[in-house]
Amino acid sequence: MYEDKELKEYRDLLPPPAQFEEGFSWKSMVGALFIGFLMMPGSMYLGLVIGHGIGPAARWVTIILFAEMAKRSYTQLRQQEIFVLYYMAGAAMASPFSGLLWNQYLVQSEAARMLGLTPYIPEWVAPQPGSDSFLERTFFHRDWLVPILLMIGFELIQAVDHFGLGYALYRFTSDVEKLPFPMAPVGALGTMALAESAEKRETSWKWRVFSIGG
Numbered sequence: 001m002y003e004d005k006e007l008k009e010y011r012d013l014l015p016p017p018a019q020f021e022e023g024f025s026w027k028s029m030v031g032a033l034f035i036g037f038l039m040m041p042g043s044m045y046l047g048l049v050i051g052h053g054i055g056p057a058a059r060w061v062t063i064i065l066f067a068e069m070a071k072r073s074y075t076q077l078r079q080q081e082i083f084v085l086y087y088m089a090g091a092a093m094a095s096p097f098s099g100l101l102w103n104q105y106l107v108q109s110e111a112a113r114m115l116g117l118t119p120y121i122p123e124w125v126a127p128q129p130g131s132d133s134f135l136e137r138t139f140f141h142r143d144w145l146v147p148i149l150l151m152i153g154f155e156l157i158q159a160v161d162h163f164g165l166g167y168a169l170y171r172f173t174s175d176v177e178k179l180p181f182p183m184a185p186v187g188a189l190g191t192m193a194l195a196e197s198a199e200k201r202e203t204s205w206k207w208r209v210f211s212i213g214g
Contacts, residue, residue: 023080031066031085039089044098048105059089063191082191096151100126100139103147108134124150 039058063085070077077085103126112118118129124146127133133141139148173179 021078021080023078023082023084025081027066027070027075027077028081028084028088031062031081032088034066035062035085035089040095044095044101047098048101059086060190062086062089079192083188086191096155097139100144100147100151104134123147 035058039062043058063082066085067077067082106112107118107121107126108129112121121128123143126147127141127143131141131143133139133143174181
């Protein structure tokens, strides 16, 4: 049977691991809090202000920041912990609530009012102008109940599709067909490189001075 040399070289680029370790630790929990309270609101704000978020850069910003913080704390992030941070950052950046913020802006916008589109925007997208939720500036209002329930339902369906059909197709293409995933080694090798960098221990006096902010 003919075997493509280029395909074989690509498959050997990232060999399967020989052992698996737990990556969920207190370090990854701190990273999750950082992503939830800082990175995700920042991404939502940029998306509303300039029309585009920080996107995939948020993952690497989070990982690099925590890798450098680990160095200065004389500890290290393992490859498994870095991957958990990488995955959580990607999931957090796809926040569905940013869509609700845009919808409420669209309903109240001057452009929609001038074009006469405001009365035709259904309430399952966003409450109509004059709603008490806009005056109170909160999503915890009964006028937002239907849009939020629809959003949660969509997220559940998407999760079932991703972890159900998506996983089944992954196992079929990866284990049965043994097809390569072109972009998979990019993120994997990136996290491995950062893990190798984080595992280097600096012992010179310059590193100590830099660690304490000197």
